[in-house]
Amino acid sequence: MPSDTEIIVCDDVKKWYGDFNVLRGITTTVKEGEVVVIIGPSGSGKSTFIRCINRLETHQEGRIIVDGIELTSDVRNVEAIRSEVGMVFQSFNLFPHLTVKQNITMAQTWVRGRRKSEADTKAMELLERVGIPEQADKYPGQLSGGQQQRVAIARALAMDPKVMLFDEPTSALDPEMIKEVLDVMKELARTGMTMMVVTHEMGFAREVADRVLFFDFGQVVEEGTPEHFFTNPQHDRTKLFLSQIL
Amino acid sequence: MSTNAEFGLIEASPPPEASQLGIVVWARKNLFNSVLNAVITVVMLAVLAAVAVGFSSFLFADERRWDAVTVNMRLLMVEGYPQDHMLRIWLSVGIIFALIGLTTAAWNAGGKLAPDSIQRMLIGAGSLVAALAVFGRPDAWVWMTVAGAVLIGIALVWRSSLGKKNIDKTIPTLGFLGGVIALILLVTWLLPVAMTTKVPWTVVFAALVGFYLVGRVLAGAVNNRTFRVVVLGLWVASFPYIYLVLQRRVDLDTDVMLTFVMPAAFLVLGGALIWAQLTKFSRDTAGVVTSVLVALSVASLIIPVAWDGWLELPVLGPLIGRVLLFALTAFAAGGRTFASGEGGARNVLVGWAGSVIAIAYLGTVVRGATDLGTFNAVYGGLNLTMLLSVTAIAASFPIGVMMALARTSKMPIFRLLSTGYIETIRGVPLITVLFFATRVLPRFMPPELAIDPVVAVAAGMMFFSAAYLAENVRGGLQSIPKGQTEAAQAVGMSTFLTTALITLPQALRTVIPALVGQVIALFKDTSLVTIIGLADFLHVARSIIPSQPDFLGVLMEPILFAALVYWLFTFTFSRASQRLEQKLGVGDR
Numbered sequence: 114m115p116s117d118t119e120i121i122v123c124d125d126v127k128k129w130y131g132d133f134n135v136l137r138g139i140t141t142t143v144k145e146g147e148v149v150v151i152i153g154p155s156g157s158g159k160s161t162f163i164r165c166i167n168r169l170e171t172h173q174e175g176r177i178i179v180d181g182i183e184l185t186s187d188v189r190n191v192e193a194i195r196s197e198v199g200m201v202f203q204s205f206n207l208f209p210h211l212t213v214k215q216n217i218t219m220a221q222t223w224v225r226g227r228r229k230s231e232a233d234t235k236a237m238e239l240l241e242r243v244g245i246p247e248q249a250d251k252y253p254g255q256l257s258g259g260q261q262q263r264v265a266i267a268r269a270l271a272m273d274p275k276v277m278l279f280d281e282p283t284s285a286l287d288p289e290m291i292k293e294v295l296d297v298m299k300e301l302a303r304t305g306m307t308m309m310v311v312t313h314e315m316g317f318a319r320e321v322a323d324r325v326l327f328f329d330f331g332q333v334v335e336e337g338t339p340e341h342f343f344t345n346p347q348h349d350r351t352k353l354f355l356s357q358i359l
Numbered sequence: 360m361s362t363n364a365e366f367g368l369i370e371a372s373p374p375p376e377a378s379q380l381g382i383v384v385w386a387r388k389n390l391f392n393s394v395l396n397a398v399i400t401v402v403m404l405a406v407l408a409a410v411a412v413g414f415s416s417f418l419f420a421d422e423r424r425w426d427a428v429t430v431n432m433r434l435l436m437v438e439g440y441p442q443d444h445m446l447r448i449w450l451s452v453g454i455i456f457a458l459i460g461l462t463t464a465a466w467n468a469g470g471k472l473a474p475d476s477i478q479r480m481l482i483g484a485g486s487l488v489a490a491l492a493v494f495g496r497p498d499a500w501v502w503m504t505v506a507g508a509v510l511i512g513i514a515l516v517w518r519s520s521l522g523k524k525n526i527d528k529t530i531p532t533l534g535f536l537g538g539v540i541a542l543i544l545l546v547t548w549l550l551p552v553a554m555t556t557k558v559p560w561t562v563v564f565a566a567l568v569g570f571y572l573v574g575r576v577l578a579g580a581v582n583n584r585t586f587r588v589v590v591l592g593l594w595v596a597s598f599p600y601i602y603l604v605l606q607r608r609v610d611l612d613t614d615v616m617l618t619f620v621m622p623a624a625f626l627v628l629g630g631a632l633i634w635a636q637l638t639k640f641s642r643d644t645a646g647v648v649t650s651v652l653v654a655l656s657v658a659s660l661i662i663p664v665a666w667d668g669w670l671e672l673p674v675l676g677p678l679i680g681r682v683l684l685f686a687l688t689a690f691a692a693g694g695r696t697f698a699s700g701e702g703g704a705r706n707v708l709v710g711w712a713g714s715v716i717a718i719a720y721l722g723t724v725v726r727g728a729t730d731l732g733t734f735n736a737v738y739g740g741l742n743l744t745m746l747l748s749v750t751a752i753a754a755s756f757p758i759g760v761m762m763a764l765a766r767t768s769k770m771p772i773f774r775l776l777s778t779g780y781i782e783t784i785r786g787v788p789l790i791t792v793l794f795f796a797t798r799v800l801p802r803f804m805p806p807e808l809a810i811d812p813v814v815a816v817a818a819g820m821m822f823f824s825a826a827y828l829a830e831n832v833r834g835g836l837q838s839i840p841k842g843q844t845e846a847a848q849a850v851g852m853s854t855f856l857t858t859a860l861i862t863l864p865q866a867l868r869t870v871i872p873a874l875v876g877q878v879i880a881l882f883k884d885t886s887l888v889t890i891i892g893l894a895d896f897l898h899v900a901r902s903i904i905p906s907q908p909d910f911l912g913v914l915m916e917p918i919l920f921a922a923l924v925y926w927l928f929t930f931t932f933s934r935a936s937q938r939l940e941q942k943l944g945v946g947d948r
């Protein structure tokens with residue numbers, strides 16, 4: 114269960130796209146080992162927020178501190194953070210010109226500076242863990258969506274990240290493949306990984322989350338334990354959203 | 360055709376016994392399957408026959424002067440290369456064939472041939488020779504007919520001797536080709552054929568086979584990847600070695616020595632400075648170092664202008680020194696954005712070493728004295744065509760890729776420079792670029808820096824081709840989805856690594872067909888150099904031979920021969936690139 118160390122600190126984070134205010138002051142902290150699920154209507158800024166945490170997007174006001182390092186425009190800081198924070202995308206984004214195994218070893222050797230044999234062993238361990246060691250030498254295009262997403266998770270884990278970010282990891286999947294990806298994520302949560310997950314899978318939120326954030330119009334409207342959320346939501350907008358989605 | 364499908368039958372492949380009659384069956388099914396098709400087939404065959412007859416009677420007419428080609432073979436191949444030094448040319452050919460042998464061994468290239476297709480080839484070749492005998496000169500038609508009959512006979516006897524069991528056995532295409540060439544060479548030795556180059560060709564062929572065998576042994580003994588990298592490295596090194604050293608024999612004088620010592624110093628000291636810049640210095644110190652280097656670079660531009668006496672110094676040394684200083688400044692300033700972690704610093708250092716060696720190598724040999732004369736005097740014929748196209752293609756590749764990257768980069772100044780360059784070059788015809796490089800540019804240069812026309816033309820073609828290549832590569836880069844870059848960044852890759860490992864390889868793969876088209880076009884465009892007075896392959900065929908007293912006005916034969924040679928090269932090239940595409944699975948992944 115979560116320790117007391119704060120690994121992500123967001124302090125009044127604001128961001129604009131032109132005149133459009135996507136993030137209107139997000140303040141939250143994530144503790145080591147915590148699983149935070151972010152829900153909210155489409156266009157509310159969930160992806161934008163989670164992408165700010167490894168600086169795929171830049172925020173314009175406020176502070177984001179990850180593992181004690183503040184995210185600024187300093188390139189070296191950004192790269193240091195990115196190798197500590199794993200990210201899994203809705204559309205997998207595997208590298209199509211590399212085999213599954215190479216997808217997982219590439220950053221290990223070039224960014225972490227590991228030896229090839231070491232990286233290979235690690236890749237096979239992780240493929241074992243996500244349940245598809247037999248696919249190691251195939252190309253991503255030859256795998257099903259669920260298998261691809263599990264490779265993407267293995268690729269992120271290979272960097273030994275302290276935090277894992279998931280942006281709607283199951284939204285692009287056929288229903289029968291959603292479970293296999295969620296199972297991997299649940300196992301990950303059980304081993305104590307710090308996770309931030311944007312998802313519409315309420316079952317997952319209820320079962321795994323330590324805390325749920327409800328986003329609307331670029332703000333955290335309501336925040337609490339899954340139990341609080343699904344039994345006793347306070348805000349009208351939260352109630353409306355939950356009634357629509359459940 | 361559709362009857363089978365209408366009755367829901369599945370088309371069965373014919374049993375092996377039937378393949379002896381394969382051609383007949385195939386013809387009946389595809390060419391004579393309806394009255395209309397039969398008529399069309401007959402008419403087309405008649406037209407083809409008429410064309411073939413016309414063409415062969417042209418090729419073999421009595422007044423044809425094919426001796427204009429055979430007598431002038433050396434001229435076509437190397438033009439005015441000093442005769443006493445022909446050994447150097449043969450050594451070059453030998454090196455290339457040896458490398459081809461090693462390469463096929465390393466990649467285990469080449470397909471398999473079934474007995475049926477070999478039989479078909481032999482029968483085809485035999486019939487062709489026999490048919491051509493009709494148009495042969497009186498002294499030739501007898502043995503042409505005999506040769507054709509022998510070929511067909513061999514095909515039939517050999518095929519039926521195989522029996523049913525061996526019908527599916529295949530022969531490596533390479534082995535077959537090797538056998539055919541060996542046979543041809545054997546014939547030239549046995550029969551009194553007048554061929555002055557049969558000794559060197561035999562040796563070259565032996566080198567090809569020998570190196571192929573050595574390559575097979577090596578491929579089994581060492582790590583395959585390492586072996587392939589070494590072979591690729593040998594290819595890269597071979598052409599500069601052949602054209603800059605082997606065929607020219609560079610003398611070492613003080614000027615050249617200076618250009619060796621200085622790069623060595625830059626390599627070591629500059630390397631140390633870059634290393635410190637990346638890993639040891641604080642941001643502030645690094646900034647100061649960069650500023651000092653920029654100031655020095657600027658000063659090195661101003662001093663020679665302000666000080667009249669500089670031209671008395673050996674020119675090349677200081678010039679290279681200045682280029683190296685610019686490169687060092689660029690690395691010291693830009694290294695940090697490219698490097699990430701320790702591996703990053705190592706990569707930047709490798710890049711630095713490569714740049715220094717390239718600058719020194721080019722600077723040294725391009726202008727170094729030679730005992731064989733200037734490039735212009737030494738190179739001509741097919742040799743010059745090869746020199747120009749290989750240099751222009753190989754050198755335009757890195758430049759084009761860098762231009763494409765610059766044009767898609769976030770830095771406005773890079774974008775501006777590269778866009779300006781590309782649009783300027785693409786706006787003018789190649790001839791203009793060539794004229795500019797050979798006629799206009801020298802007027803702005805101090806006489807000590809006079810560049811040989813061959814070098815100027817090669818450089819002009821390189822810059823020209825780079826602009827088009829850049830646009831092709833940029834198209835490829837833009838086709839890569841944004842998610843790829845994001846995924847690479849998300850695992851901590853720097854911009855440099857993301858480009859080098861993720862986006863660029865994917866982009867290059869998608870533009871292979873376009874690049875091949877460009878390479879083929881460039882290869883043929885080298886024939887434009889005739890306009891500025893270089894004696895390339897086509898120039899020899901088109902102007903030199905027809906103005907020889909013996910062959911006055913004989914134009915058709917050498918031109919046809921030239922066309923055949925150009926076609927052979929481009930055809931081989933496009934086949935090779937098709938295989939590459941298949942291997943990389945372009946379109947599948």
Ligand SMILES: Nc1ncnc2c1ncn2[C@@H]1O[C@H](COP(=O)(O)OP(=O)(O)OP(=O)(O)O)[C@@H](O)[C@H]1O
Nearest residue numbers: 130133135153154155156157158159160161162281
């Ligand atoms: N590059 C951009 N330029 C301008 N507006 C953008 C850009 N990216 C996103 N937006 C806008 O910002 C808002 C928030 O987008 P975001 O992708 O963060 O929403 P989301 O909560 O993840 O929604 P979804 O559930 O549909 O993924 C949307 O209204 C979107 O149109």
Ligand SMILES: [Mg+2]
Nearest residue numbers: 159160161281
């Ligand atoms: Mg989203």
